[in-house]
Amino acid sequence: MAATHAAHAVRTGSLVGLFPPGTTQDETGALVFAGVPVAELAETYGTPALIVDEAAIRARARQYADGLAARWPNSRATFASKAFPCTAVYRLLAEEGLGIDVAGGGELTLALAAGADPAGLVVHGNAKTEEELRLAVEAGAGTIVVDNFDDIDKLETILSEKRGLSETGSEQGVLVRVTPDIRPDTHEAVSTGQNGSKFGLLLPQAREAIARLRGSDRLRLDGVHVHVGSQILDLDPFAQAVEAVAELGEFAVYDLGGGLGSRYTYTDHPPTVEAYLDAMLDVARKLLPADARILIEPGRSMVAESGVSLYRVVSVKRGGGHTFVAVDGGMGDNLEVSLYQQRFEAAVATRPTGAGELCRLVGRHCESGDTLSADVPLDDPRVGDLIAVPVTGAYTYALSNNYNGARRPPVVFVRDGEHRPVVRRETYADLMRRDLP
């Protein structure tokens, strides 16, 4: 046991450093998020709960917006909202001056409800229905990203009807999504730039779509879009993506996508936002027209590090060389482990020592894959302890679900010693609401 302690004390020296920048510890060692003690959050909102450091998102949004503007003034940072689609997050990023990416009618509805400027909306999706495209056009979405020829057909139909009604010759700005045939070093499930991806058009088909759109009097071809994947920890694929779109010719707009990885574990060392921007814009300066407008679309890296999931230990079970620490959440509120085998660190929130017995932190759902962390040191975990899992701001709320009748957890913003719920916990009545007995 002593050897295990020592090994992990070395490996996990900077545990608190994985929590949002505003995180401190009180005199007993318990975690404090933006001035709010962890016990107060658990008492007020129950567990599981997703705690979000508002200042951390704002700071990252400014880092992106300012870093991009300093390197390429005719530009805009746009939040890929699927990473955290609730109106409080949309509102916050809209307030910071960012555009908003949406995929589908639901995210579009949330963005509009949050007061996002329709002109700054970028509408994505590889399977946009006519109904969704109509919603986007009617809402005045500034940019629709064409993924396939069917998108073009549907938009032509929608806009011809619209013109028929108004006689004003309406035009819709579009980009063509390009698949550059780049395979970044990331999990297959979140790699999107390779030949064989369901997203976008390979260069020959993209050229065809561009030619067709140039001949359209209803759709205005603004430029091209590329997004090669998510949780990418090296810079080469981003630079290669810019080279690929440059081959397609000169346009008014180049949307270079998102995908920068976040630091989930002690051993992850993602590039900084500045290094990421340099990698793309150095190539852009060489190959793209100087007066072009550049968009970027960070999702994960905008919000991941602002979030902390809180759980309560329900059971501690030892046997066969394992210690299972089971909590009151799991794959109902964090699917990242099941979908992409993302590794998460964790700590007893009142004793985040980074040392202790090597445990398997598991959820409450009826699947063996329902694990939050396969091997994480926890300091003397006991029933009733609070567990904090850092870096859960991205794609957790978005993918939360009702498996095993789980009620999806609340989202709580913390800032300057204050806390406020921005999404309440689901109730059993919510679960019954759509069920027609």
Ligand SMILES: *Cc1c(COP(=O)(O)O)cnc(C)c1O
């Ligand atoms: C998901 C997505 C993003 C954001 O990716 P992250 O890895 O979360 O930064 C950006 N653009 C498009 C088109 C996407 O589908």
